[in-house]
Amino acid sequence: MIVEEIKAINFRNYEELNIQLHPRLNIFVGENAQGKTNIIEMIYLSSMGKSFRTSKDQEMIKINKSQSYTKVTVKKASSDAIIEVRLDYLQKKKLKVNQIPLTKNGELLGNLNVVIFAPDDLKxxxxxxxxxxxxxxxxxxxxxxxxxxxxxxxxxxxxxxxxxxxxxxxxxxxxxxxxxxxxxxxxxxxxxxxxxxxxxxxxxxxxxxxxxxxxxxxxxxxxxxxxxxxxxxxxxxxxxxxxxxxxxxxxxxxxxxxxxxxxxxxxxxxxxxxxxxxxxxxxxxxxxxxxxxxxxxxxxxxxxxxxPILLLDDVMSELDIKRQNYLINNLKNVQTFITTTMIEQLKAVYQDNRYVFNVEKGEIRKRD
Ligand SMILES: Nc1ncnc2c1ncn2[C@@H]1O[C@H](COP(=O)(O)OP(=O)(O)O)[C@@H](O)[C@H]1O
Ligand SMILES: [Mg+2]
The missing domain is CATH 1.20.1050.90 (RecF/RecN/SMC, N-terminal domain)
Structure with missing residues (x-):
């Protein structure tokens, strides 16, 4: 499966986000605390209905805003899915798949499968x-x-x-x-x-x-x-x-x-x-x-x-070149999202078949 598009409003440090993704490899580059992991979190939320780093949904709503919204468009071999999540300070979380409201969190599962690998996974x-x-x-x-x-x-x-x-x-x-x-x-x-x-x-x-x-x-x-x-x-x-x-x-x-x-x-x-x-x-x-x-x-x-989609949050640069190469070469059929502070360290991803995004203070710009 492939995430084609992500839209977000008032999610973490993003006021508004609208990106088209590469079907194979997407790299998010930026200094610390700019919003790279927040992108990963949006995708994870659309898959599991919750965050991987907090049990309090409301933490994901942009500070001083009352509501957040994310929309993730997933292309699958079987059936496509548009997953929308609305978080609200005063109301229950609202989930929709292909415009249909879900009554339970469990109904979301299976619409978008992800594997996440983040530094915490060493635990x-x-x-x-x-x-x-x-x-x-x-x-x-x-x-x-x-x-x-x-x-x-x-x-x-x-x-x-x-x-x-x-x-x-x-x-x-x-x-x-x-x-x-x-x-x-x-x-x-x-x-x-x-x-x-x-x-x-x-x-x-x-x-x-x-x-x-x-x-x-x-x-x-x-x-x-x-x-x-x-x-x-x-x-x-x-x-x-x-x-x-x-x-x-x-x-x-x-x-x-x-x-x-x-x-x-x-x-x-x-x-x-x-x-x-x-x-x-x-x-x-x-x-x-x-x-x-x-x-x-x-x-x-x-x-x-x-x-499923593979989310590699801040783990690539910790692997040696051999393991980086192994990963990239073995994941030809897996849409992969990588976040990193230093793209120079990702020697293995110097190839054409990918998008690179610069992330700075909750703004994303695709590099040419
Ligand atoms: N609810 C929120 N509202 C506004 N900004 C937030 C919120 N939660 C986190 N942030 C900001 O998001 C940034 C961290 O984003 P993150 O994606 O974790 O950074 P990194 O690029 O290091 O992965 C910090 O600047 C933090 O202040
Ligand atoms: Mg991070």
Missing amino acids: IIKGGPVERRKFIDNEICQIYPKYYYTLNQYNRILQQRNKLLKDYRNKKIDLEIWNQQLIEAGTTLITYRKKFIKRIGILAKLMHRKITEEVETLEIHYDSSVPFKEKDERNEIIESFANELKSYSDQEWRRGSTLVGPHRDELIFKVNGLDVKNFGSQGQQRTAALSLKLAELELIKGEVGEY
Whole structure:
């Protein structure tokens, strides 16, 4: 898929923006704090219905304005999509696809697929388990709306169950109904995650071997809080979940919180057999993150039928020339957005087939 056009009004530091994009490569160049990432954020917002850097939608509205508007035109093999997002200080966020208002955020998912690679993504490798769960969730939600709805449902059940575990600490009421709901929704999440992690693992391993010229092997393991075997189906996972809840019951009452379920899942990344979080060099961690992102592209292509958009925010100049070249040469069919402070460092992108935009104080000018 290709983003053909972006329009924005009162979004971050842009009063008005109107750009036509190149189908292959778009580079945004400018000093710090000029509005480069804001462009990336507009595209991400149109894909996911939220920002990747704030959970407060209103932060994206230009200061001293009451409303922001973005319109992103997407050309796809299947059906085109015009995605409009209106953020308002006083009203609910309004989403439209092809002029039709959406009633739920989840309905937006799947209209525009993106893979984003930003400096913060190193946290997927280096940070805590929350970062890795957020990564899995965001990726699966983009492909399967059902996962998105189940995740919301699971989180609601979890909150209620945690509250009961706290409130009835001394009486210990029967939690069976809550357990069943938790297990039902939780097992759906685990099943999706199991499949996703297996596939992204195979793809990331391939990417990693190519990037490291066969020197390193990356493996991704799903360390689920509910034990299961590779061949296990839904019923077996449900059974294991129930058993686990039983054995943790006393501890749960003592601690007043749910100790079993996908909210406690973990992902482990290993390079040449060692946990890259603790034992990897900075370079290995970066390469692992890059492989993961490239794997995502392929995974989405496999599921959705076409490549998503790739957003590279401030990460290119951190890669050496070899990796830059690898990226650019391997992404011939992927529309790519790159932001950078120094285009001179992007040796690999000295080619004709691209647009370069100068970004300065919320104004964009296309270079000749
Ligand atoms: N809601 C907002 N209203 C107006 N300006 C904003 C808003 N949010 C951020 N900015 C401005 O946007 C700029 C940062 O944009 P960003 O795209 O992150 O910069 P960079 O070019 O470094 O990627 C800063 O100048 C910041 O003051
Ligand atoms: Mg930036």
